[in-house]
Amino acid sequence: MTQLRPITVNVDAYLGRNKYEVDEGNPHIELVDHADPETFGRLVRACPAALYKVDAEGNQVFDCAGCLECGTCRIVGSGTVVARWNYPGPTMGVEYRYG
Numbered sequence: 001m002t003q004l005r006p007i008t009v010n011v012d013a014y015l016g017r018n019k020y021e022v023d024e025g026n027p028h029i030e031l032v033d034h035a036d037p038e039t040f041g042r043l044v045r046a047c048p049a050a051l052y053k054v055d056a057e058g059n060q061v062f063d064c065a066g067c068l069e070c071g072t073c074r075i076v077g078s079g080t081v082v083a084r085w086n087y088p089g090p091t092m093g094v095e096y097r098y099g
């Protein structure tokens with residue numbers, strides 16, 4: 001497995017401007033049971049909301065709350081990491097705020 005360098009960019013301050021309506025109990029992204037570690041590592045780098053993480057014990061961590069609905073993980077990890085990807089239902093998901 002490729003060793004990843006630590007991420008030093010903190011996107012939380014920028015993303016905190018957005019508003020999210022999380023559809024609890026009905027996640028719009030679901031992962032496969034045993035995600036491919038190499039592809040998961042790519043998503044750790046590629047997800048602009050930094051929702052794909054590997055913790056200190058090497059566990060893969062993901063929570064779709066805070067998703068920007070960009071579709072990157074759908075393209076990069078479909079089948080190997082992402083089992084199901086849909087847009088959130090009406091009135092749910094991200095509402096972008098600028099400034």
Ligand code: SF4
Pocket residue numbers: 029046047048049050051064066067068069070071072073074
């Ligand atoms: S759709 Fe984009 S923001 Fe949402 S989890 Fe996938 S890569 Fe991250």
